[in-house]
Amino acid sequence: MKLKLKIWRQENSKSKGKMVLYDIDNVSPDMSFLEMMDVLNEELMIKGIDPVAFDHDCREGICGSCSMFINGEAHGPDRYVTTCQLHMRKFKDGDTIYIEPFRAKTFPVIKDLVVDRTAFDRIQHSGGFISVNTSGNTQDANSIPIEKANADKAFDAATCIGCGACVATCKNSSAMLFVSAKVSQFALLPQGEVEATDRVINMVKQMDEEGFGNCTNTGACQVECPKGISLDNIARMNRELVKAQLKK
């Protein structure tokens, strides 16, 4: 396959970026998108051009590192996959592919396609955990009876890898799907009940302080989420927050 790649190039967080056109030949349809980027970078380095910086780690769709906005969609045109799982067979010979970083004021560009997603870490630190005494008397989670339906929903929510596709996709740059998944995975389990009130208040407060936009229920986030995190989690977080504020 021969492709034209229009890639966002930006020297650093302070410089102004622009789209730069690169031609690439001999792309195999069986390559992953990141492998195609690797080939491009090798060619650029041979030519003495600075390679395109992009985030990646596990390359098997579980770490949430890769974060490209491809042809107008987070993680590209395929569904329920991260950029590393996207394959070149999804494109046609001669295509022009636009590759941009995940864009949000809260995800500032560090270089090229690499963005700073530590806002998600700060939201997690504000309440995305349970406090357990681990000094030897921790109760085995398997010994606590949990309704199957709730366990399934909690596990579904826990599959969120925090890649930021929801923010990147949302026209409002809202982080509600991510935060609601983190709130839900604990809210549905008995271990999470004790800190439920403070958790949802603190996580929503941190989300707002970071400067993410508001959710308008367009549903774009759940369509583009590589893990299929459902909008139900947002409704659950809304309930949890109203309940928490009534308690406080």
Place this chain on the structure above:
Amino acid sequence: MSIKLGSSIMRKVAMAISGLFLIIFLTQHFVINITSVFSEEIFNMFSHFMGNNFLVQFIAQPVLIVGVLFHFIMGFYLEWQNRSARSVQYVVYKGSANSSWISRNMIVSGAVVLSFLVLHFYDFWIPEMKYKYVDILPEDPNRYYEELVHKFKDPIKVSLYCISFLFLALHLLHGFASSFKSLGTASKYYSTISLITKVYAIGISLGFCFIAIFHLIGNFVTH
């Protein structure tokens, strides 16, 4: 116990509640207006009651105005916040791949509905207030039907009304169902809510169009 509007979620909940409140008002408005198609007397009776009842005039009406203002001001504020949350725009953004045009453009449909409200206030509400509280004219319980029919004589105005109702339908098609999601309604009710939303949004907008066109045609037939 305290409810604060400081968080994005509580603002979203407040938008949902104010939207549902306006839907209740819209339904009541439609029920009264549709009587004008069937009976001049019933329409005059309802209008006279609404225009002269103390509770309606001095409690419900101010609450409604506050509700309308809150919904629009908060809507524009949230839109401004949302736009500020992405300072550099995408070169290519394929919104249609994952969401409906209606859901992405609530501000557009909302702005058209707001423009319509300005026209509607100019047409009906301001003359009514002038009649009652500025000119202090004697109350005639039979004037309302004639006034309504007279307003729908102009085809251009009726066309503007109908275009506005189309945008009202678009606004409701997302807003009605979205309100329930914002209020945390469980997903098992979504299909029912979605059906009610479609029936209500299309039904009420077509209904208002029908009333306007009915009186426009009536005016042509009469004259």
